[in-house]
Amino acid sequence: LSLLDKISNEPKFEKTPLLLFLNEIDVFSEKLPLFPLQNFMPDYKGNSANDAMDFIEGLARKSLTGRNESLIRVYRTCLINTDEMSKVLENAFKSILKKT
Numbered sequence: 001l002s003l004l005d006k007i008s009n010e011p012k013f014e015k016t017p018l019l020l021f022l023n024e025i026d027v028f029s030e031k032l033p034l035f036p037l038q039n040f041m042p043d044y045k046g047n048s049a050n051d052a053m054d055f056i057e058g059l060a061r062k063s064l065t066g067r068n069e070s071l072i073r074v075y076r077t078c079l080i081n082t083d084e085m086s087k088v089l090e091n092a093f094k095s096i097l098k099k100t
Helices: 002-008 025-031 050-065 081-097
Strands: 017-022 072-076
Touching: 002 050, 017 050, 017 081, 025 072, 050 072, 072 081
Parallel strands: 017 072
Antiparallel strands: none
16 A cells, blocks of 8 residues: 555656556455454454455555546456456556546
């Protein structure tokens, strides 16, 4: 998150679209019961993998405070699902092309 904060607040990237991919959500969901997020992030109070992903996305968005919200896209992805991944990448590229 500190690297994301550093990059996103670099003046050179002020008007650059930022795409954040939260990848391998399937693996994350599978491992979460074995390694509870509360053990690593005491502020987390959720009960499900979706709650955990929302929490992490919220932390990422918090580090992007001050950026133009229309330039930020967050994608939750699973590379195993190639059809879905193709759609996500297509949408990501379209959003970049619209902003430039």
